Amino acid sequence: MSTATGPVGPRVYRGLNLKEGMGWIAGMTPVQAFLVAAACTPALIAMSRNQWSTAFSWGVFAAVLVVLIVVPVHGRPAFRWLADLIMFQTGVLMRWSPWQSRAAAGLAGDRSEPDLPGVLSRLEFPDGPEFHGSRICLIHDTDQGRWGATARLTHSGVGMLSDDECTELARRLGSMLVGLGHREVVDRISLLVRTVPDDGTEYAVWRERHQRADAPTLARQVTTEIDRDVASVSVRTELFVTVSGTEDALRRPAKAAGGGVAGRAYALYRVLEAVADGLRGLGVQSVTWLTSTGVAEAIKTGFNPATAASLQYQHLMRPDPDGSVGLPISQAGPALAPAPAARAYHHDGFSSVSYAVQPPESGTIFGSLGPLLAVRTAGERRTLQIHYEILSQAAAAREVRSQRFRNNVLVDAKAQRGFNTTAVDTRRQTGAREQEAAVAAGHALVRFTVASSLTVPAEWNLEDHAARLENDSSGRFRLLRLELAQDSAFVAAALPVGIGLPRLTRAFDS
Amino acid sequence: MARLMNPDGRQMYSRPGRPGPGERGRAMLILGGVGVLLLGLIIAVIMFVTGMFTGSETTGPRPSADPMLSSPGLGPSAGSGPQAEAALAQAPMLQLPVSAVSPRTLSTRTAGPPIALPQPEQVTGSLVPTGFPATEAGALAQLVELMKVGMADADPQTWARAYDSLAEPGALPAAQTRTSQDLVDLRRGSNMNPTGPLRSGMRISWAPTSVMVKGTTDDGTYTVACALGELVADNDGRVVSFGWGNCLPMRRVGDQWRIASGPTAATAPSAWPGSDEAVSAGWRDITR
Secondary structure (H helix, E strand, O other), X not given: OOOOOOOXXXXXXXXXXXXXXXXXXXXXXXXXXXXXXXXXXXXXXXXXXXOHHHHHHHXXXXXXXXXXXXXXXXXXXXXXXXXXXXXXXXXXXXXXXXXXXXXXXXXXXXXXXXXXXXXXXXXXXXXXXXXXXXXXXXXXXXXXXXXXXXXXEEEOOOOOOOHHHHHHHHHHHHHHHHHHXXXXXXXXXXXXXXXXXXXXXXXXHHHHHHOOOOOOHHHHHHHHXXXXXXXXXXXXXXXXXXXXXXXXXXXXXXXXXXXXXXXXXXXXXXXXXXXXXHHHHOOEEEEEEOOHHHHHHHHHHHHXXXXXXXXXXXXXXXXXXXXXXXXXXXXXXXXXXXXXXXXXXXXXXXXXXXXXXXXXXXXXXXXXOHHHHOXXXXXXXXXXXXXXXXXXXXXXXXXHHHHHHHHHHHHHHHHHOOOXXXXXXXXXXXXHHHHHHHHHOOOOOEEEEEEEEEEEEOOOOHHHHHHHHHHHHOOOOEEEEOOOOHHHHHXXXXXXXXXXXXXXXXXXXX | OOOOOOHHHHHHHHOOOOOOHHHHHHHHHHXXXXXXXXXXXXXXXXXXXXXXXXXXXXXXXXXOOOOOOEOOOOOOOOOOHHHHHHHHHHOOOOOXXXXXXXXXXXXXXXXXXXXXXXOOOEOOOOOOOEOOOOOHHHHHHXXXXXXXXXXXXXXXXXXXXXXXXXEOOOOOOHHHOHHHHHHHHHHHHOOOOOOOOOOOOEEEEEEEEEEEEEEEOOOOOEXXXXXXXXXXXEEOOEEEEEEEEEEEEEEEEOOEEEEOOOOOOOOOOOOOOOEHHHHHHOOEEEEO
16 A cells, blocks of 8 residues: 555555456466467467468467457456356256255254355354353354354444544554454454444334323324434444454464364454454444354344344344344345346345445545445445455565566566566556565555445346446446356355455465 | 346245246256357367368379379379370479479378389399389389489480480480470579589489379370489588479380380479478379
């Protein structure tokens, strides 16, 4: 990140759109390079045999193929689209993608056995030991070997803050991430912001309790009208934070703490305190680590915003302080999710569209993601989730080194042969150098991804609302609709379980 | 609000838990289509590439006196008698650019199996060894011997002596043959004396590499034989080499092949032996 040197105005954050895994063979990944070489082989063979007309026709063929392999359309080259389409349709054909919960089929399973669709099926939710008076639900990702926990936050928002305060908050977020990076247990943190259509349940319950029987009829009528007009458009936001650490990092402290799930939980608990403190520095008023009921409700309301009202009502009428009789984790999932369409995901009477949010090249300012959460129509729900992964010092150094290498290979090769280097090349190169300098000076490197989604009731016109969301972000962020992967993208954008960043893959380990 | 509903959204409530048959059918169609496309692409590529390596096999079964030696692509229908002979001799052969004679990469294709040439029975008492069997291969061998003797030192006089020793009366005079003219040009173009021995330190020799039969009359007594070889000119160690071919009409007279009377054969397609051009002209290797 670099700052604008202007004396006035908000700080501009640049260099956020460094694409990870940029190919190092002339900008191609090794696989792409291999395919391109294979495509050019027949033309070269024909050339070596002096068959020039054959060579020409093969050359045309190779050119078409190379375009299909290399040129990205909507973020993916044509061959990648084809592979994704094949996988997607295979899922439909083999009936892997449609999903129906056991409860909907009338098979009530064990209460603690999760029953979730798609990528969520790899999660387990064991209860950890006691922590501040309640048993926190651990989120165990069996596929990637991660252990995490989720907290619900309350925050007053940053809309009314001055530029200086915003800069201060950003700085604190940075130092919190650096602090996490030094802790070596937790390396991922996901912040989820969801708007909740305010159904007025809380208000209604309060009214019921404070209703006077002898109120005049006119006053009642007026109040009802006001409620109807005002409450229908009010929106609340809920915030979640998910932290998780790898099995490898947790294993040894867990063994020291007694081993097993409990040991891992203890090893994680030590860090949760620090995370909560860091979050309070960001202006978060309260941090509540969720029990299994809380996680189940967060997932349930993610899939089905309409259940929030009944759950809220239950909480208000029959409080359940230790979270033992609430919604079981086995009923957290949607009752029904048919085979996802290519461009949308339908679940429990709602439809969602999910996007990857891509930062602009020109930089962005604090709070520019806000419009993605500005609900335009009462009843729609927007979410935004940012996943951070803090790389350790060694990994960060290695990463910036390889980044610089990848950028320099191209630029130096061009410069040595007297070719012009483009502005983009130079910019990337200087950016990579600056990054390396920053890492060498002790800063941490953070991988991040931003996902956003929009959910509306199934009978609404989904494309209309999706277009509005795209309009809201235009000029600030580019929204990339994650076609053919809407169900997984929804998990990354709307559910506080910490799934969303792919594992770091390197073309080569230097 | 407009109702541009996604039909899947409706369907899911009428058919809980199961994707509609339409969806699976569509998936099947798409997968099948993609599979067929990919398979077709892969097969096409493999076929093209292998085809490029094997090269196009020359085909063309032609009736000929000796199918073993039939050369491709020349089809004056053979008969017998002077007209058939003239037609056969004058039938044009493949036109190759002049540059084809200089050395180049060898082809992996062949114009046919190699031809075994018989040995001469009489090597003394005549300028050119003679005594070959009355077969096409015999005619070819006779022509090769004639060339070996006549091309020595690239001397038109030597050529004329060798030619005349085998020519029938009525055959084209030696000085008017294409080979003689070429040798004269060669000598003149390289500032050598028009005839006679070469400068000291200079050697020119012709080594046969390939032959072909242009055609044979039905009675087998008249054959247009062609020979291709490497002409190597060595001037004090600086070596230049190129392909040199020649066709002559041969007639079986008594127990030997003679250069036939009547019109001489059309110009032979000269090429670098073993190159793609030589193969396409129909030259086949010699085995001794």
